[in-house]
Amino acid sequence: MAIIRFDPFRSFESLARRMSEMFEDFEKGITVTPSDFSPRVDISEDEKHLYVTVEIPGVNKDDVKVTINDDNILVIKGEKKREFKTEDKERNFIRVERSYGSFQRSFMLPDNVKKDNVSAKFENGVLTITLEKIEPEPPKQIEIPIS
Amino acid sequence: MKMRRFNPMWEMENMLRNISNLIDSTIEKDVDISAEFTPIVDIWEDDVNVYFEFELPGVKKEDIKITINDDKVLIVSGEKRIDPNIDNKTCCRSERIYGHFHRAFQLPDDLNTNKVKAQFENGVLTISIAKSEVKTPKERLVEVK
Numbered sequence: 184m185a186i187i188r189f190d191p192f193r194s195f196e197s198l199a200r201r202m203s204e205m206f207e208d209f210e211k212g213i214t215v216t217p218s219d220f221s222p223r224v225d226i227s228e229d230e231k232h233l234y235v236t237v238e239i240p241g242v243n244k245d246d247v248k249v250t251i252n253d254d255n256i257l258v259i260k261g262e263k264k265r266e267f268k269t270e271d272k273e274r275n276f277i278r279v280e281r282s283y284g285s286f287q288r289s290f291m292l293p294d295n296v297k298k299d300n301v302s303a304k305f306e307n308g309v310l311t312i313t314l315e316k317i318e319p320e321p322p323k324q325i326e327i328p329i330s
Numbered sequence: 331m332k333m334r335r336f337n338p339m340w341e342m343e344n345m346l347r348n349i350s351n352l353i354d355s356t357i358e359k360d361v362d363i364s365a366e367f368t369p370i371v372d373i374w375e376d377d378v379n380v381y382f383e384f385e386l387p388g389v390k391k392e393d394i395k396i397t398i399n400d401d402k403v404l405i406v407s408g409e410k411r412i413d414p415n416i417d418n419k420t421c422c423r424s425e426r427i428y429g430h431f432h433r434a435f436q437l438p439d440d441l442n443t444n445k446v447k448a449q450f451e452n453g454v455l456t457i458s459i460a461k462s463e464v465k466t467p468k469e470r471l472v473e474v475k
Contacts, residue, residue, distance in 0.1 A: 226423040227416070234419070238426055240387035240453030272376040280370040281385055308387035308453015 218260070219284025226290070233296055233314040237288065239263065240308030241281070247305065249312060251298050259310065260287040295319070366429030369406070373435075379458045380441060384433070386410070387453035388426070394455060396448055402437040406455065440464075 190196075225236045237259055239247065247261040265283035267274055292298075292314070300315040337343075372383040384406055386394065394408040412428040413419075437443065437459065445460035 223425040223427075224423060225421070225426045227413075227419040227421050229419045236388075236426070238387040238453070240385040241383075242452070269376065269381075272378075274374040274376060274381075276372065276374045277380075278371065278373040281372045281383070307389065308385070 218287040220263075220282035220286050221288055222259075222286055224259075224288055224290075228316075231316055233293075233316060235259075235290070235312040235314070237310040237312075238308065239286070239310055242308070244305050247310060249301075249303050249310075251292065251301065255292045255294065255296075255298070256289055257292050257312070257314075258287065258289045259312070260285070262286075364430060365407075365432035367410075367427045367431050368433050369431050371433065375461075377461075379460050380437075382406075382435070382455075382457040382459075384455040384457075385453065386431075386450075386455050389431075389453070391450045394450065396446075396455075396457060398437070398443045398446065402439065402441070402443060403434055404437055404457070404459075405432070405434045406457070407432040 223238045225234075227234050235257065239261070242261055242263045246264065247259070250258045252258070262285050263283050265281075295317045296314040297317055301312065303310060303312045305311075369384045369386050371385070374381050374383075382404070386408075389408060389410045393411065394406070397405045399405070407430070409430055410428045440462050442460045442462045446457065448455065448457045450456075
């Protein structure tokens, strides 16, 4: 390590650097795209897997898209369609509490998940995404002989 | 009629009261405080039926209970169970709500509570209740003696 002259503003600079890095991350992909609602999400993990569950009741399976990009960002998006007719009969709405339209959630994944081994299941209005973790390699030690 | 002091806002207040009465005709009957959450609902009607559409994602069909009592109160209640394997997992983010749910609605009198259908698909519970056929008011002539 090189010896650096003491600079009282150094920690501020590093803070500024970290902030700008954070914004760069945002620009990479975690941009907030306008969507009509954001579904509720639970994330949990065990030793081998990472589980993401998303509540999207009433959404058709074909209207959901799950992607992982090169920056390790998991994006769940889709469209919840509202029907205005039942068998040709006009629906006369009395109360509307449910949200409809486009939805999106994105999450930065940790580095230890396999991007090519992802499974998704849609059941009872809940989308469950299961990601497999990479088994941690034992830390390597290189012995250096002392001559 | 009782005399009342003139209140320029009376018409306004009266209107607000009328609107809230109108909403109350199909509004929630009672609120169960023990419930962890109240599922959200859309209600609509056509010429034949009134439909209730509840969002119950992650709830099992057998954990839902629908009742209509003699006072024509529709009650949808049940339990949203948490993942049974949760003890073996570490939670990183928890936005979903689990536990007991309850919602009740006073139905209007013109519904036939014997003709009720319920269907649970894709996390959405749809209940349809048939409207009673409109009776044409009978007229009876009263003779004047």
